[in-house]
Amino acid sequence: MKYASMSIKNKWQKTKWLLKHRRLRRHIPRTVPFNRKNLQMMLSAYPTVYFKPTGGTGGFGIIRIKRMARGYQTKLNTVKSPSPTQVHLYKKLSRFSGRESYLLQQGIQLAKTKGKPFDIRVIVQKTNEGKWISTAICTKIGKPDMVATNYHQGGRLGYLSNMLAGAGYEHDLILRKEAALKRLGVAVGKSFDLYRRGFRELGLDVALDTEGKLWILEVNTRPAIYPWKHLKGKMLYRRIMSAARQYGRVT
Known part of the structure; x- marks a missing residue:
């Protein structure tokens, strides 16, 4: 199957799309x-x-x-x-x-887990029926002294629940944050559909600040999948791969 998902690199164009939506605008750093x-x-x-x-x-x-x-x-x-x-x-x-x-x-002052700042990656994928689903969420802890938390920059992936617990969040609040992240991912997917056809996957880089607010730092239209292999249990990796097969990202 041919890989069928639109990709756009221009961060400014994607930011302008998000800023057009009142629901999303409050989650965008200046x-x-x-x-x-x-x-x-x-x-x-x-x-x-x-x-x-x-x-x-x-x-x-x-x-x-x-x-x-x-x-x-x-x-x-x-x-x-x-x-x-x-x-x-x-x-x-x-x-x-x-x-x-x-x-x-x-710049956003990131929440910390056990003294280490982290941000969040949300993978959003579209089904063959055209429905956006937030299929996986993980956290990224940056390599000490590095500016970016990205896996390519030595960052380490972790499970959201573990990171939020380490940041002092109780179980019920962790569940609410996870649900909010999933809704945010779906909302971004729907907003992108208004401006360009053909998106099937998105990767949101989201910051959680020290006050508990979620900020969309960036939206990737061709998010990396292979780093998810390194999460223990590989459940999220399998979920992403299953959805990706529908649009030819993997076979």
């Missing part, structure tokens, strides 16, 4: 195209800002910018470097980006 004016605005509004390639994948090329007592600090992978002024910072980021387009995104 995100704007990178330019001098927007950099100034974002750094004035937020203590931490992420500089992300518009078409990047796997967490590569992401720079964290932190506002310091004097100037700013950037971090790429594990390497930190200072920028004494905003002008210096803008020139540094412009050289790094070259001709590629980048976004600036509000």
Whole structure:
């Protein structure tokens, strides 16, 4: 069977789709195209800002910018470097980006489990009947000192219930958060259908902040499946694979 699922890399286009929906808009961190004016605005509004390639994948090329007592600090992978002024910072980021387009995104203070920050991946897949289903949810704990939590950046996958329990959530609240994540995934799938035909799978990167709010950091239209093999029991992996066979992702 031919692999039949639409794929779009442009993060800004996908963000604009989400922002058109009131239900989803409140889950989107402030995100704007990178330019001098927007950099100034974002750094004035937020203590931490992420500089992300518009078409990047796997967490590569992401720079964290932190506002310091004097100037700013950037971090790429594990390497930190200072920028004494905003002008210096803008020139540094412009050289790094070259001709590629980048976004600036509000930094979210992630919830922690046993002292380690994590975010969440929600896999949403469409059945042959055209119904979106959130088939699997896992958490990602980043490798120490890395900017991104992605598996490709050394991140480790875990089960949602374990991570939320480690973050101090009681059983009933864990179930409610899981249900909210599933609803969020389905809502994103339905919203994408309004703008482009052919989507059969999506991967949501979702942040849970220290106040318990869910934030959609990014939507991937061709999410990686193989890392799910490494989750103990492989139940979620089998569930994803079963749905993926319907649209030719796997045979």
